[in-house]
Amino acid sequence: MKHRRRFVLLVLLMLTVLSLGGCSSQPGSVDPEAPPQNVWQALVVFPLTEALMFLNRLIARTGIPYSYGWTIIVFTILIKLVTLPLTARQMQSAKAMQELQPQLQELQKKYAKDRETLAQKQMELYKQAGVNPMGGCLPLLIQFPILVGLYNALYRLAALGELVGQRFFWIPDLSRPDPTAGTKWLGEAWRARDWYELVAYLSLPILLVVTQIVLQKMTPTSSSNDPQSSMMNQMMLVMPIMFGWITLTVPSGLALYWVVSNLLSLAQQAVMVRTTGAAPTAAKAPPVETREPKIRAPAVESDDLALIKGIGRRTASVLIAADITTFDDLAAADEAHLAEIMEAADLPPGDYASWIRQARRLAGNGEGS
Numbered sequence: 001m002k003h004r005r006r007f008v009l010l011v012l013l014m015l016t017v018l019s020l021g022g023c024s025s026q027p028g029s030v031d032p033e034a035p036p037q038n039v040w041q042a043l044v045v046f047p048l049t050e051a052l053m054f055l056n057r058l059i060a061r062t063g064i065p066y067s068y069g070w071t072i073i074v075f076t077i078l079i080k081l082v083t084l085p086l087t088a089r090q091m092q093s094a095k096a097m098q099e100l101q102p103q104l105q106e107l108q109k110k111y112a113k114d115r116e117t118l119a120q121k122q123m124e125l126y127k128q129a130g131v132n133p134m135g136g137c138l139p140l141l142i143q144f145p146i147l148v149g150l151y152n153a154l155y156r157l158a159a160l161g162e163l164v165g166q167r168f169f170w171i172p173d174l175s176r177p178d179p180t181a182g183t184k185w186l187g188e189a190w191r192a193r194d195w196y197e198l199v200a201y202l203s204l205p206i207l208l209v210v211t212q213i214v215l216q217k218m219t220p221t222s223s224s225n226d227p228q229s230s231m232m233n234q235m236m237l238v239m240p241i242m243f244g245w246i247t248l249t250v251p252s253g254l255a256l257y258w259v260v261s262n263l264l265s266l267a268q269q270a271v272m273v274r275t276t277g278a279a280p281t282a283a284k285a286p287p288v289e290t291r292e293p294k295i296r297a298p299a300v301e302s303d304d305l306a307l308i309k310g311i312g313r314r315t316a317s318v319l320i321a322a323d324i325t326t327f328d329d330l331a332a333a334d335e336a337h338l339a340e341i342m343e344a345a346d347l348p349p350g351d352y353a354s355w356i357r358q359a360r361r362l363a364g365n366g367e368g369s
Helices: 002-021 039-061 067-082 084-099 101-110 115-129 135-159 184-191 195-218 227-247 252-276 313-321 327-332 335-344 352-364
Strands: none
Touching: 039 067, 039 135, 067 084, 067 252, 084 101, 084 252, 101 115, 135 252, 184 195, 195 227, 195 252, 227 252, 313 335, 327 352, 335 352
């Protein structure tokens, strides 16, 4: 099914990110003249390292303190500008999915017992409205390689001695915590009663979790119960905590990038909503066809379908609206077609075989038209 393929895609992307994380530099000093050891380093890590060093030189020449911290902030702004079109599409997709909720809920009620047909109808609705239900994930997925690349670049800068000891306001060292130590620094700082270090290095992870939650609250989300939306909503609940935990084990420079990126996203979303009145919406989807019957009087008085046991006045009107106006029409109908008519009219199923037998008998007795 479609949502399973989406889930597999997300798993593969996460595995890709984890595998890329294994491409980071090894602990210890790094030879600045050494060439890249693989394609990832050649295409991502080394260019990012050089770009950060170049920006740092430009900022340091101006005499601005905490040059590497400001370098990361400028780099984050540049990334945001590059991904601005994708972010706009993310907002458009989220808003469009929210507007489709009444029609999605109607489909869920109608095809509650047929999951395959429900998924098919939902995809048709998405296509008619021009909505990609996974469109909101694209900017997030694109940021994962950037995060991994920046992590590798900051780790390389630390190994080169460039980032070690670089302060940023209350952060003593942007190269810490040491990625090779995991979360051991928390226990060590606690036992040493080094409250300043605990507060300094916990501040960015806490800010990350808070800004991530606020950002998700500002982003329109789907309240649908379909598998795709449920899966995405569950992931969104877990992500802030997961991201906060990750930043406890990576250099503060990476956490700084992440927090600034969230703050810029909040400002960007607020500006877009204020200037447009709302996030861009999708093309209006056609209403879900319910085939509600229009009640008509029987065409022929002698062919009163309500005479058949099990067919009341309302059911007879529904059959007439579906062009089954005589006993001959009902005798020629098949049970599957009758079941579709009753389901479309939200009527309980009947004994269709009995209806057909009675109609044949009445038609054979000359009571049909």
